[in-house]
Amino acid sequence: MEMHQVRYFLAVCETLNFTRAAERCHVTQPALTRAIQKLEEEVGGQLFRRERNATHLTHLGQMVKPHLEQVLADSQAAMSTARAPSQCSGLR
Amino acid sequence: MEMHQVRYFLAVCETLNFTRAAERCHVTQPALTRAIQKLEEEVGGQLFRRERNATHLTHLGQMVKPHLEQVLADSQAAMSTARAPSQCSGLR
DNA sequence: CAATGTTACGATACACGTAATCATA
DNA sequence: TATGATTACGTGTATCGTAACATTG
Numbered sequence: 632m633e634m635h636q637v638r639y640f641l642a643v644c645e646t647l648n649f650t651r652a653a654e655r656c657h658v659t660q661p662a663l664t665r666a667i668q669k670l671e672e673e674v675g676g677q678l679f680r681r682e683r684n685a686t687h688l689t690h691l692g693q694m695v696k697p698h699l700e701q702v703l704a705d706s707q708a709a710m711s712t713a714r715a716p717s718q719c720s721g722l723r
Numbered sequence: 724m725e726m727h728q729v730r731y732f733l734a735v736c737e738t739l740n741f742t743r744a745a746e747r748c749h750v751t752q753p754a755l756t757r758a759i760q761k762l763e764e765e766v767g768g769q770l771f772r773r774e775r776n777a778t779h780l781t782h783l784g785q786m787v788k789p790h791l792e793q794v795l796a797d798s799q800a801a802m803s804t805a806r807a808p809s810q811c812s813g814l815r
Numbered sequence: 816c817a818a819t820g821t822t823a824c825g826a827t828a829c830a831c832g833t834a835a836t837c838a839t840a
Numbered sequence: 841t842a843t844g845a846t847t848a849c850g851t852g853t854a855t856c857g858t859a860a861c862a863t864t865g
């Protein structure tokens with residue numbers, strides 16, 4: 632599992648639309664589709680159910696989603712902690 | 724930030740030794756060194772202080788570490804949730 | 816000189832974008 | 841036929857491993 636897969640997954644969760652998720656992530660649909668497919672392989676099942684009108688989360692997707700939200704939140708926390716001015720003085 | 728950088732970082736945290744961390748991650752030292760360097764660039768500072776005998780975490784590294792432990796834990800939780808037998812029946 | 820970390824370099828793999836294809840309303 | 845997702849294909853970047861180098865006890 633890689634971070635970009637997590638970002639793409641969460642973007643699809645929010646938009647329920649691969650096209651708009653791709654736009655939001657600044658990539659093309661094919662790139663996003665493949666990343667999601669690869670994530671689904673790793674996870675061992677479908678995360679989304681693609682249907683005529685809309686895209687839904689599967690049960691598996693619903694189970695995984697909160698964990699991946701945490702992954703993203705924690706990685707962002709790590710970055711903002713690091714960039715916080717509080718530690719400009721003591722990097723060692 | 725990518726997941727493999729997180730794994731490598733935590734391996735160095737635990738071993739305080741690039742060589743053994745690389746072994747644990749099944750990569751060569753050069754690969755691990757470069758991954759850590761790149762992470763340090765992204766974070767904006769040194770994460771480890773390399774010294775004659777040993778390797779220590781810098782203050783920055785100490786601040787970042789718990790967040791990256793969370794990232795790893797959450798990603799593993801996502802995977803084990805997905806693979807748990809509980810949802811063999813209802814993947815949709 | 817033994818152990819540890821870094822740099823150089825060529826090769827491989829992976830993610831990307833464009834374009835073509837499929838499916839559906 | 842228009843919209844949205846996938847597949848095909850060639851390209852570029854980034855990571856990798858091997859090997860050479862640097863540093864230090």
